[in-house]
Amino acid sequence: MKRVLLAGALLFAGAAAHADAIDTLKAFVSDVKTGRASFTQVVTSPDGAKKKSSNGSFEFARPNRFRFAYAKPYEQLIVGDGQKIWLHDPDLNQVTVRPMGEALGSTPAALLAGSNLDKDFTLKALPDEGGLQWVLATPRQKDSGFQSVKVAFRAKQLAAVEIVDSFGQRSRLDFTQVEANASLPADRFRFTPPPGADVLSQ
Template sequence: MKTLLISLTLSLAAAGVAHADAVDALRDFARDVKSGKANFTQTVTAPDGKRKKVSSGSFEFERPNRFRFVYAKPFEQTIVADGSKVWIYDADLNQASSRKLADALGATPAAVLAGQNLERDFTLKALASDGGLDWVQASPKAAESTIQSLKLGFKGRDLAAMEIVDGFGQRSRLDFSAIQANVAVPADRFQFKLPAGADLIEQ
């Protein structure tokens, strides 16, 4: 019994260290990673848990508040933030929309990845390790946030995944690969140019 209790205590202590490390990893990421790029696969699951939609693309960012998501499959869509505005372009519709960054960013996943005020916007809490990743919950402090929950998974010190549940109960998971931290990203990657003939809706 004594051996079992010792083993259990050591296991719990080790888990506590791992969880604390995951929170520290997120803080380090927000503080030390000033720019980067990665590929991603996004799986969106309907609230009933049955219907799923998978897409993939690439992601680039530079703090503060500049990022570019490019969805390549199955439909082409580009989301660009230039530091003052966010632009969303749908290639199939040849239509773009824009809104002020302050109105769009807030306590969103993009704010974690490319913002500069992590703990002003989110409350951080360590979660149990799962699927080979150490997880952190980032709860929005803003009452009007459009997301229910946001979790980030780290493999060591590297960001590997993100899970978001929106206000309708839809779950999105992004798995990152080919991550490059603190690499130079050309400034024009965060500038949006309206394609010829495209409609623009400004909000």
């Protein structure tokens, strides 16, 4: 009898933890209007043989404004201003710009900085791993370019995002120095191409 009660208690606890993970993600989207953090990104090839690391900073302001600034090993800046997404490669002195509606959709940036969570993603709680609560977010749009996005929280604070693209390549971003509802100036999410840069519209 005690074993049955224990098993039932463990199952209930697991279900509650999973529900909490989805609730945590929804609360993050609902309550955290701005934020910033440092990140380390590791990209792994589909066969797991090759890995590339980079780091930088991430900022966002809902709805649909964000800034990824990669610092090492190569500088690169991605800015979403609510209307367009700008990608600046300083080494090439090249800027790529595309309409946000076409480029954002069910992407990780939409998950972190957007506001239409249930509209854009199907959510499923995953077992806790590495001391983190994980939620699987599957894009509803078939042509999103991503198979899935996993989001992790530690004590209700954003901790990591793991992305699997349509080719099976895996990217994991681990966040540190996370500051929720940070005071961010509006110009952090504006971008003006540098003088002489080649600007490519898509």
